[in-house]
Amino acid sequence: AQSVAQPEDQVNVAEGNPLTVKCTYSVSGNPYLFWYVQYPNRGLQFLLKYITGDNLVKGSYGFEAEFNKSQTSFHLKKPSALVSDSALYFCAVRDIGGQGFSFIFGKGTRLLVKP
Amino acid sequence: EAQVTQNPRYLITVTGKKLTVTCSQNMNHEYMSWYRQDPGLGLRQIYYSMNVEVTDKGDVPEGYKVSRKEKRNFPLILESPSPNQTSLYFCASSTQGDGYTFGSGTRLTVV
Numbered sequence: 449a450q451s452v453a454q455p456e457d458q459v460n461v462a463e464g465n466p467l468t469v470k471c472t473y474s475v476s477g478n479p480y481l482f483w484y485v486q487y488p489n490r491g492l493q494f495l496l497k498y499i500t501g502d503n504l505v506k507g508s509y510g511f512e513a514e515f516n517k518s519q520t521s522f523h524l525k526k527p528s529a530l531v532s533d534s535a536l537y538f539c540a541v542r543d544i545g546g547q548g549f550s551f552i553f554g555k556g557t558r559l560l561v562k563p
Numbered sequence: 564e565a566q567v568t569q570n571p572r573y574l575i576t577v578t579g580k581k582l583t584v585t586c587s588q589n590m591n592h593e594y595m596s597w598y599r600q601d602p603g604l605g606l607r608q609i610y611y612s613m614n615v616e617v618t619d620k621g622d623v624p625e626g627y628k629v630s631r632k633e634k635r636n637f638p639l640i641l642e643s644p645s646p647n648q649t650s651l652y653f654c655a656s657s658t659q660g661d662g663y664t665f666g667s668g669t670r671l672t673v674v
Contacts, residue, residue: 482662491653491665492606499660538606540662551596551663555605 450475452541454554461529462562469524469557471539480542481522483513486556487535495537498522509533529561565590569654569666576644576673584639584669586654592664594657595637596621597629599650600668606653612637644673 451474461467473479480499484492496507503515513524522539539554567588576582588595596611598621608621612631626648628640637656641648649672655663 480660480662484662484665491667492655492663494662494664497662542662551608551611551657553598553606555603 450541450552452539452552452554454537454539454557456557457555458558458560460560460562463531464528467526467529467533467559467561469537469539469559471522471524471554473520473522473539473541475541481513481515482540482542483507483511483522483524484538484540484553485509485535486538492538495524529559531561531563534559534561565664567654567656567664567666569652569669572667572669574669574671576671578645578673579643582641582644582671584641584652584654584671586637586639586666587635588637588654588656588664589635590656590658590664591634592656592658593634594659595631596655596657596663597627597637597639598653598655599623600653601650609639609652644671646673649673 453472482497483495485495486492495511496505498505498515506512511526515522536556536558538556542551570585593614597609598606600606607623609627610621610629612618615631615634618629652669654666657663
């Protein structure tokens with residue numbers, strides 16, 4: 449069965465420090481991987497995606513993510529965190545190997561950036 | 564502007580009173596989906612649609628209905644709402660091979 453795991457409920461980081469939000473996945477075929485961000489009282493906003501190609505993907509607001517096939521991971525990173533990055537982050541996977549339309553989200557990780 | 568529009572944004576209703584949450588997208592996307600978001604549970608798929616007149620159950624379909632009579636619209640129907648359906652609901656649309664574009668959400672309270 450497909451699944452996405454975000455092992456940390458919350459990540460705390462000081463402003464200016466690098467941040468990492470972890471995501472691991474399990475799918476039967478080749479995955480499409482995504483990161484979304486949710487600010488309070490807002491919908492989910494697309495940050496970046498991995499479809500194929502370079503394992504390091506760059507996205508919005510200075511975020512990037514590294515696809516690691518052997519570790520089945522897709523961790524979100526940013527070199528220097530901002531207080532305004534504080535939000536809820538969701539990893540998602542879409543399995544393109546099977547029938548139908550399967551799009552699974554992790555449970556989310558709350559990022560708190562302290563001044 | 565490319566977007567997914569949900570209405571209403573906020574809704575308080577009573578147990579058993581039928582309601583519909585509308586969803587419309589202007590991107591000509593084939594795929595549309597409804598999710599509910601609950602604390603500690605993340606996003607759970609209720610129903611999805613791969614095209615007009617093609618719908619299927621997601622992970623938590625009980626108590627919900629959907630229809631896809633037109634490509635742009637995908638309403639969520641609660642025939643007899645119950646308090647356990649109090650949640651934040653999101654509609655989303657996508658093309659094949661891409662990620663979702665989400666609506667702004669509907670916060671539903673059933674008393």
